[in-house]
Amino acid sequence: MTKPQFPQVLSIAGSDSGGGAGMQADLKTMQMRHVFATTVLVAITAQNARGVQRAQVLPPAMIDAQFAALAEDLQIKAVKTGMLADSQTVQTVVQNLQRYDFGPLTVDPVMIAKGGAPLLADEAVATVRDQLLPLATLITPNLPEAEVLTGQKIRTEAQMRQAAEHLQALGAANVLVKGGHLGADQAAVDYVLLANGRDFWLTSPRVATANTHGTGDTISACITAELAKGVDLATAIRVAKAYVTATIREGIQVGHGHGPLNHWAV
Template sequence: MVKKYIPVLSIAGSDSGGGAGIQADLKTFAALGCYGMTVITATTAQNTQGVRDIFPIPAAHIEAQLMAILEDIPPKAIKIGMVNQPEVVEVLAKTLKRYPHIPIVFDPVMVATSGDRLIADGTVSLLKEQLFPLATMITPNLDEAAVLTGYQVDSVEKMHQAGKDILAMQCKAVLIKGGHLFTPTIYDILFQQYKSKQSYESPYIPTKNLHGTGCTLSSAIAAELAKGYTLKKAVEKARIYVHGAIESGKDIQTGQGNGPLNHFYNPENQIIHEVE
């Protein structure tokens, strides 16, 4: 028998402030007992107050990173975050279509918490055409849902409409995240092909420390899928984790702007499986 960790891969941008992107994903994987790996698509110069600069990684190097992982440590699940160049979309689609057995959670990062746009013009249509069909689930927030649908998503009713419209974009499942409504109850709605929609609720936590919430949720879902949970259960467990990370970090000051979550408020031990 061979002992192995549960490996999970994040394909995303690097946040120099440590609150979102690759950094948030690795913290989440570790907190949930998984072994985190990365393919970095871009580096950013940012802090809690906003994004100052974005440096895209060449597509050839992204492909080299990805193949190095897939050929040696095949992940049990993949989270995709910031993909802001058309050539990167093409590289990821070309490679990942050869691994249809690996669940993919795609968080279409387009707008930062600060309001900064993080995706190049012309990339959105390629995401829909090439990455959406490969993903197990898409997890847009309200701003990203608006970019994808072309209309404002500013109510629970509009969330229902956006979920149906995005699901029609060759998606297997869509989780519309309603945190930006800032209502007393936060609603996230899961839409799946040929299944009834599922609504999740949690109380709103008043805090400005929400930087990286979307990255954390999508990477938590990927970690739970890697453990073998169903999509519905993985979303449920990931939301509980994120709610706790927000609650425990709501009064902690990190920087002068939008602070991060407390990812390690209740860490799990590293999970080790024995395989033949």
């Protein structure tokens, strides 16, 4: 009997020992979306719900070896990046993404952990902007990340739109600017600008909780999973927004700080 071939996806990210964000959040999300998740680990963190205590970056040769092993045997249909740590790591990832065709690329430009610890060195921001963004099918920054990449303050919905246009001009084909930091009382709003010029807003009710660790990883991982299944980008973004909203709304309590999402939510 022929066994079914499941879509295979790739997470390029750092490990979160607390299980709430990073590669662990990606794997949980991808499993829930019924795709087969593979990984290229670029960094290890010692962290929990209270924050990051320590981080160590893997050597480029080990990152290269992981890419080569996957390309030799698997059929990756979509890929995402998360924590990339420093400029050398970003360059290593870029070179491998240029070497291997792993399908559409979602870039989650992770810069700061929920507890405030830096996850991308200052010197690496330009490398992400100049070398990684032009490869991206979609980039998914939150407002602080979008501010760093564009060099402009974002305090209004109009400025979210302007930031998306700026990021698109930098080379990202499609842009999702996540507005969770905007400070609106009643709703969380995100702005989507597509390569064909179409745009739309996504709105969800705010939930009074501190347990939002891993939201950026989760929404980008869900989008990646849907793209691997052949779903069009606009629909994939809407599915991911609905999923991450459910993971927050149907929350769980783990740890004593910024707790994780409920990846079992449906």
